Amino acid sequence: MSEKLKILFVTSEADPFVKTGGLADVSGSLPQILREEGHDVRVVLPEYLNMDEKFKLELEHVTDFKTDVVWREEYVGVNKLLNEGVPTYFIDNKYYFNRPTLYENNDKEVQFTFFNRAVLEMLPEIDFKPDIIHFNDWQTGILALLLDDNYRKYDFYEDIKTLYTIHNLRYQGQFDPKIIGDVLGINYWHWNSGNIRHNGLVNFMKAGIFYADKINTVSETYAEEIKTSYFGEGLDYALRMRSRDLKGIVNGISYDKFNPKTDSDIYYNYDQDDLETKLKNKEKLQKEFELPVNKEIPLIGIVTRLVEQKGIDLIKAILEEAINKEDMQFVLLGTGQKKYENFFKRISKKYPDQIGVKIKYDGKLAQKMYAGLDMFLMPSRFEPCGLSQIISMRYGTIPIVKETGGLKDTVEPYNEFEDTGFGFSFANFNAHDMLYTIRRAIHFYQQKEIWEKLMKRAMVKDFSWKHSAQEYIKLYKSL
Ligand code: ADP
Numbered sequence: 001m002s003e004k005l006k007i008l009f010v011t012s013e014a015d016p017f018v019k020t021g022g023l024a025d026v027s028g029s030l031p032q033i034l035r036e037e038g039h040d041v042r043v044v045l046p047e048y049l050n051m052d053e054k055f056k057l058e059l060e061h062v063t064d065f066k067t068d069v070v071w072r073e074e075y076v077g078v079n080k081l082l083n084e085g086v087p088t089y090f091i092d093n094k095y096y097f098n099r100p101t102l103y104e105n106n107d108k109e110v111q112f113t114f115f116n117r118a119v120l121e122m123l124p125e126i127d128f129k130p131d132i133i134h135f136n137d138w139q140t141g142i143l144a145l146l147l148d149d150n151y152r153k154y155d156f157y158e159d160i161k162t163l164y165t166i167h168n169l170r171y172q173g174q175f176d177p178k179i180i181g182d183v184l185g186i187n188y189w190h191w192n193s194g195n196i197r198h199n200g201l202v203n204f205m206k207a208g209i210f211y212a213d214k215i216n217t218v219s220e221t222y223a224e225e226i227k228t229s230y231f232g233e234g235l236d237y238a239l240r241m242r243s244r245d246l247k248g249i250v251n252g253i254s255y256d257k258f259n260p261k262t263d264s265d266i267y268y269n270y271d272q273d274d275l276e277t278k279l280k281n282k283e284k285l286q287k288e289f290e291l292p293v294n295k296e297i298p299l300i301g302i303v304t305r306l307v308e309q310k311g312i313d314l315i316k317a318i319l320e321e322a323i324n325k326e327d328m329q330f331v332l333l334g335t336g337q338k339k340y341e342n343f344f345k346r347i348s349k350k351y352p353d354q355i356g357v358k359i360k361y362d363g364k365l366a367q368k369m370y371a372g373l374d375m376f377l378m379p380s381r382f383e384p385c386g387l388s389q390i391i392s393m394r395y396g397t398i399p400i401v402k403e404t405g406g407l408k409d410t411v412e413p414y415n416e417f418e419d420t421g422f423g424f425s426f427a428n429f430n431a432h433d434m435l436y437t438i439r440r441a442i443h444f445y446q447q448k449e450i451w452e453k454l455m456k457r458a459m460v461k462d463f464s465w466k467h468s469a470q471e472y473i474k475l476y477k478s479l
């Protein structure tokens with residue numbers, strides 16, 4: 001492989017075009033950094049209906065051709081734009097991608113088989129032969145399988161290497177085996193060998209694990225955890241089998257996008273030398289959530305999907321006790337499971353002076369929270385990397401986290417004896433351990449000098465892509 005690599009980054013979502021979670025943030029930022037390092041990185045994703053109109057207007061038609069899926073010849077349009085210098089291709093087929101939801105359709109195995117085939121067949125059409133295809137999560141999990149089974153026989157594809165990144169092992173893409181011949185169009189050998197079979201279903205994630213040249217996940221701790229049955233989501237045996245080729249690389253964040261000094265979504269811009277202005281953001285946030293405005297009261301909050309993974313049950317278990325015993329305010333921005341939404345709506349009505357809740361997805365308000373909170377609570381049961389705690393630290397908001405996955409790798413706990421660290425963490429998934437840690441954080445919050453020191457330390461710690469991008473380059477070169 002030459003010094004300068006040619007990489008195709010295949011993803012089902014990318015910021016700023018379409019986003020449901022952390023995968024979009026990585027897809028929107030890592031390729032840019034790699035490109036700045038001089039590598040020819042290009043991104044490809046589906047052209048979704050709900051993509052912003054302004055991007056649709058920028059698209060330039062590159063080519064179109066036909067591919068076979070389910071015995072049908074299907075149209076593949078390839079459109080392109082430049083995203084901060086990164087050539088980004090969009091696979092266009094109105095039937096498959098003009099849908100109101102991304103992953104909730106009942107033919108998603110067909111949608112994503114179509115997408116992966118279209119991506120592979122697009123390459124000779126656009127005259128781009130990558131050294132490496134970097135594919136991500138279950139939606140593209142079958143890419144290396146299709147490559148091996150259907151395309152390797154052609155010279156063009158013979159020596160392309162593959163890297164598979166697992167952003168969240170929980171979502172695997174599991175489907176009835178009848179898709180093997182009809183939809184995937186692959187040899188039954190792959191099923192009989194067990195390489196794509198799990199609990200009697202075709203498992204896209206497992207295919208990614210077995211067919212990629214190497215695999216990585218988004219923090220070192222998560223890469224270790226998923227080899228155990230507690231975190232392995234049933235696939236720990238497969239990951240143990242491939243453990244020699246499994247690495248953890250922690251995600252960075254975009255320092256252009258997440259910068260309290262320039263962020264136009266927050267009330268007032270500030271940096272580590274101007275923490276008074278951060279407090280003005282806090283007062284505005286208190287107003288926004290209709291809480292008493294008081295900069296002395298610790299304001300603890302969370303921006304999250306309301307799902308079991310995020311440890312919402314721990315918050316449910318102790319929130320009432322916490323606000324009765326501590327002089328604190330709690331705010332939440334999130335959507336998700338109804339049982340959690342209803343709980344937070346109910347409790348905020350009961351304690352309107354201490355709890356503020358907004359049940360919605362709102363990117364701008366999320367930024368205001370990162371800027372205005374004193375502490376960010378993130379008691380995840382498991383967390384592959386987690387971005388929220390990293391964004392919080394960048395904005396001087398001190399994280400309180402469960403020690404798992406990327407939370408463990410990014411949040412260095414405050415040690416008052418050695419005077420190191422800048423966050424708070426607890427080891428066991430236990431509500432009262434969390435409550436104890438919240439009280440410990442409040443104890444130090446009340447000692448202004450210490451708290452300021454923690455804020456500054458968190459803000460100047462480098463969480464950009466600089467280091468991790470180099471790790472990816474090393475990994476690519478080892479393929
Ligand atoms: P995950 O990808 O598991 O949801 P991460 O912490 O990696 O968790 O990324 C979550 C991202 O989504 C963060 O950028 C966070 O700010 C954002 N987010 C989550 N819920 C909301 C919401 N209700 N409104 C706005 N942004 C949200």
